[in-house]
Amino acid sequence: MSEVPGPPSVSQLLIGLARLGQAVRMEAWRNAGPHNLSPLQADIVTLLHGKPHPIRQGEIVTALASTPPTVSDAVKVLRKKELLEGSRDPGDARALLLGLTPLGREEADRLRSQSETLSGAVAALSPSDFAAMLRGTTTLMRELQERRAIPISQMCLTCRFFVPRAHPDNPDRPHHCNFVDTPFGDAELRVTCPDHETA
Ligand code: SF4
Structure with missing residues (x-):
């Protein structure tokens, strides 16, 4: 016998949101592109593209709710891929400011184009x-x-x-x-x- 629908269930909404988050994450892995970016690396490139000037690594950690070692590893890889460059912070000689290289900006433009799967699903609304x-x-x-x-x-x-x-x-x-x-x-x-x- 099928269950009689009850009042709106928070858990049903949360399960639905988790499924949507899963879909977005899976699309990010599929959209690794020519530089084979992980979702975190792609998030860093996208974040820096939205900033008017280079920022400190700590700001990336806060903005992406990540941890310093995780972001540090991703930044190292992105610098090796020549998508990111570092410059000394004039306000603090020990700090490094991170910004996109021209290649990084090109990659950020590619990342901005929406996944067809996700935008197709949204278009159904x-x-x-x-x-x-x-x-x-x-x-x-x-x-x-x-x-x-x-x-x-x-x-x-x-x-x-x-x-x-x-x-x-x-x-x-x-x-x-x-x-x-x-x-x-x-x-x-x-x-x-x-x-x-x-x-
Ligand atoms: S965040 Fe919204 S309200 Fe604020 S400047 Fe942008 S569009 Fe305007």
């Missing part, structure tokens, strides 16, 4: 489901950030320029970004934005 998922994802991310379970992201929900529900008479674009002075909707929420400033 209706516009309202897409907006609801983005809203739910950013809400979960903010809650997990507040519980220090994941690193801080530069997302709208924690940005000083974000004014939620500033336009109640505009259901499609109820929020406002004071940085570009424009209304926008849930489907345009950012989980990472170069113009973000922490609220």
Whole structure:
């Protein structure tokens, strides 16, 4: 006899999220590309590409919620592959700043193109489901950030320029970004934005 569906189950949602995370990770392994990047190496290249200037290794550890030895090993490999270069930090002679080489920037551009499998699956969502998922994802991310379970992201929900529900008479674009002075909707929420400033 089949079970009668009960109230919404947190465990079912968590299992679903874990499956999605698995799919993203598997695609990252498949997308190793010409430099045979591991998912962590790809994450480092992508992170550095989003930074306006080179950063310290410790910042990479924090941003990716990893450990110093793990990031150190990945950085060594990336420097051997000539995707990363180090320069002395003018503020601290003992510290090294890490940035992308021209080859690294080329690889970052390749990584930016979405996997067809993942983008094809996302394309199956209706516009309202897409907006609801983005809203739910950013809400979960903010809650997990507040519980220090994941690193801080530069997302709208924690940005000083974000004014939620500033336009109640505009259901499609109820929020406002004071940085570009424009209304926008849930489907345009950012989980990472170069113009973000922490609220
Ligand atoms: S600056 Fe970026 S993160 Fe901040 S509200 Fe605007 S779009 Fe969102």
